[in-house]
Amino acid sequence: MEYTDVLIIGGGFGGLTAAGLLSRAGKSVTLLEASNEWGGSAGKFRRGDYIYPVGATLGLGFQEPHGLHYRVFNHLGIPQPEKTLLTTVMDVHSAGFSIRVHADMDTHIQHLCRVFPEISDRIQDFYRLVAKTGDIFLSLLKKAPVMPPKTWRDWKSLLASADGRAAALVPYYRKTVTQVLGQFQLDKHYGFMQYINGQLLDSMQASADEAAALLGLYGLAIYHQGSHYMKGGLYRSAESLAAAVKTNGGQAVKRRTIEKIYRNNGRWEAVDKRGRLFAAQDLVLNVPVQALPSLMSDADFTAMGGKWQKRSRTSIWSAFSMYGTLTEAPADTPLFQQIMWGPENAFEKEHMFVSLSEEKDTLRAPGRERTFTVSTHTSPERWKNKASYDEQKQQTLEELKQILLAQTGWSGALTSLLPGAxxxxxxxxxxxxxxxxxxxxxxxxxxxxxxxxxxxxxxLWMCGDSVFPGGSTMAVTMSGIHVYESITGSRFYKEEQI
Structure with missing residues (x-):
């Protein structure tokens, strides 16, 4: 049996952040990852000379000095990852418009007004609220407050994080983004709503009709607070975090699949599929809540309570991805694109996100070749029929390939295309x-x-995209910070000031 102060299961950004901070604080830490790669949904896979990011690709939270990733790397004393600050975040295409999302907020607003001149005054008014919300949230996040607050310390942290401006956002707490847009008479404009929905689906996993207004407004602002192309991919940041764990005396081990966790005499124990036993005083799960029923004993899972049990039964979005290689691409090709279509190509949420490697990023592809990742939302229920799974996968690949090539014109340069169902x-x-x-x-x-x-x-602690503040590498990093603070009693933002 291997005993450690803290055992962390799952090597996504949440688990890696918790492991890095805890090991630096002097805790003995063992981090176990089941797959071959660090980074979870922001990891990578290799085919010959080519590397493909599996999911998350756009670098948010790496800006100096307030970006959350930047702060964690600085705190751990490890080099900041190689990256390029984007002046154009992405291009957005639909049948009715093409929009260039400029990193500079004022430039972006001016561009939107040119695309939709009939509602330009209302767009300016709405984006003033977006910018204000983004500034307030950026200030709040500096202190990484815990939500939902469960202790007096949590409440104290939350209240201390808020400044006087936060009171102006209270009226929007129970609203959806669509309801806020309605205040500006923008909710009936089809083209503008299509654009907003695409942005929110990628950042909030919800459309304007569903997205909570405060987070949705922040989701529209976040692209303008520092968006980066990450050389090689986000996986390199994950690998740096894993290396930091080892530098600080911890263990970070891949290909260790934990099959069961349970309590035994006041400590937590875990057993992997080869029967190896691990024990710790604190156990951190960087896994989806839907994995808990099979991972925990019935008694322990029952003790988690009704909210956890209900969420474990809740189905969320899955992804269908495509991974491809190009011989080359025009120099002005945007690195990130959103492509939207109408019901005539009725594939669920009617949009895809495309990320292309930077020219001469030889960590991704040799010479002038480029690799790309495409992802779109899909329902897990759509893929339950095993008999039709392979046929459906190929059909979906072909449908999305045609949409992609029609918009990008990459037909002549495409040399390979792999599905990720x-x-x-x-x-x-x-x-x-x-x-x-x-x-x-x-x-x-x-x-x-x-x-x-x-x-x-x-x-027993949780981090990752099932808990506050949700998905994205920046959000799960914050959950890792919260775990670190709770186990050590430290405050991350105060230590930064030392």
Whole structure:
């Protein structure tokens, strides 16, 4: 049996952040990852000379000095990852418009007004609120407050994080983004709503009709607070965090699949599929809540309480992905694109996100070749029929390929294309039913209604996209910070000031 102060299961950004901070604080830490790669949904896979990011690709939270990733790397004393600050975040295409999302907020607003001149005054008014919300949230996040607050310390932290401006956002707490847009008479404009929905689906996993207004407004602002192309991919940041764990005396081990966890005489024990036993005073689960019923004993899972049990039965979005290689691409090709279509190509949420490697990023592809990742939302229920799974996978690949090539004109340069259907996500990064991205940021699941990193069982903690603040590498990093603070009694932002 291997005993450690803290055992962490799952090497996504949440688990890696918790492991890095805890090991630096002097805790003995063992981090176990079931797959071959660090980073979880922001990891990578290799085919010959080519590397493909499996999911998350756009670098948010790496800006100096307030970006959360930047702060964690700085705190751990490890080099900041190689990256390029984007002046154009992405291009957005639909049948009715093409929009260039400029990193500079004022430039972006001016561009939107040119695309939709008939509603330009209302767009300016709405985006003033977006910018204001983004500034307030950025200030709040500096102190990484815990939600939902469960202790006096949590409440104290939350109140201390808020400044006087936060009171102006209170009227929007129970609203959806669509309701806020209605105040500006923008909710009936089809083209503008299509654009907003695409942005929110990628950042909040919810449309404007569903997304909680406060988080949705922040989701529209976040692209303008520092968006980066990450050289090689986000997986390199994950590998740096794993290396930091080892530098600080911890263990970080891949290909260790934990099959069961249980309490025994006041400590937590875990057994992997080869029968190896691990024990710790504190156990951190960087896994989806949907994985808990099979991982925990019936008694322990019952003790988690009704909220955790209900969420474990809640189905969320899965992803269908495509991974491709190009001989080359025009120099002005945007690195990130959103492509939207109408019901004539009725594939669920009617949009895809495309990320292309930077020219001469030889960490991704040799010479002038480029690799790309495409992802779109899909329901896990759509893929339950095993008899039709392979046929459906090929049909979906072909449908999305035609949409992609029609918009990008990459037909002549495309040399390979691989599908990534939900079962691949389940097999390679151990996401139940291939579900990724966390719960949609709706009033039902967000803020005070989110799951906490604290569980109802002593010494058991959660991080990752199932708990506050949700999906994205930046959000799960914050959940890792919360775990670190709860185990050590330290405050991350105060230590930064030392």
């Amino acid at each position: 939900p079962h691949a996500w389940e097999h390679y990064i151990h996401r139940p039913d291939g579900m990724v991205g966390g719960f949609p940021q709706t009033s039902r699941y967000a803020l005070f209604n989110s799951l906490s990193h604290r569980t109802n069982l002593p010494g």
